[in-house]
C-alpha cells in the first residue's frame with residue numbers, strides 16, 4: 147500500500163473523493179469548488195501560509211461529501227426540509243469524516259470537514275463546540291460555505307445580492323462566525339470587487355484573474 151499522508155497521497159484521495167461528488171451531484175460539486183477557492187483566498191487573507199491555505203482548500207473541496215449519501219428526496223428537495231429531514235441532513239459532516247477516515251485522509255482535513263457546521267457560539271453541529279475549540283480551518287470554511295450558499299441560486303431560493311449577503315454575514319459575527327475572521331472576510335469583499343466567482347465554475351481549474359495574489363491560484367495538481 148502506498149505510504150499515507152504524503153502530499154501525493156492526500157492529493158489523490160481528495161481528487162478521488164471530489165470526483166465521486168461530481169458524479170453524484172453536480173450542484174454540490176460546483177458549490178464545493180467555489181467554496182474551496184473562497185476558503186483559500188480567505189485563509190491567505192487571514193495570514194496563513196500557502197500550505198495551510200491549500201489544506202483548507204482541499205477540505206473545502208470535499209466538505210459536503212456526506213451529502214452524497216443523502217436520499218434524493220432530501221438532497222434535491224425544492225422546498226424547506228422537515229425536522230426529520232433536517233436531522234438526516236445534519237449527519238453529513240459525520241458521514242464525510244467517516245468516509246475520509248476509511249480513505250486514510252489526514253486527521254487535519256477530517257477535522258475541518260467534520261466541524262464545518264459548528265458555530266462560534268456553540269450552537270452548531272455535530273458536536274456543538276465553540277470558539278477556538280473549532281479548528282481554524284473549519285472557522286474559515288464555514289464563512290466561505292455560507293457566502294456561496296447565499297449568493298447562488300438553489301431549487302428553493304433565488305441568489306442573494308452581494309450587499310444583502312454581506313449584511314447577513316456581518317450580522318452573524320460572534321454568533322455563527324469567528325468575529326476576527328469575519329472582519330477579514332468583509333474587508334476582502336470590500337477591497338476586491340472580483341471576489342465573487344461565476345456560479346458555473348468550469349473544472350478542473352477556474353480562471354483566476356492574474357491580479358489576484360499569486361498564491362490564490364488554486365491548483366490541487368501542484
Ligand SMILES: [Fe+2]
Nearest residue numbers: 209210262263
Ligand atoms: Fe455542509
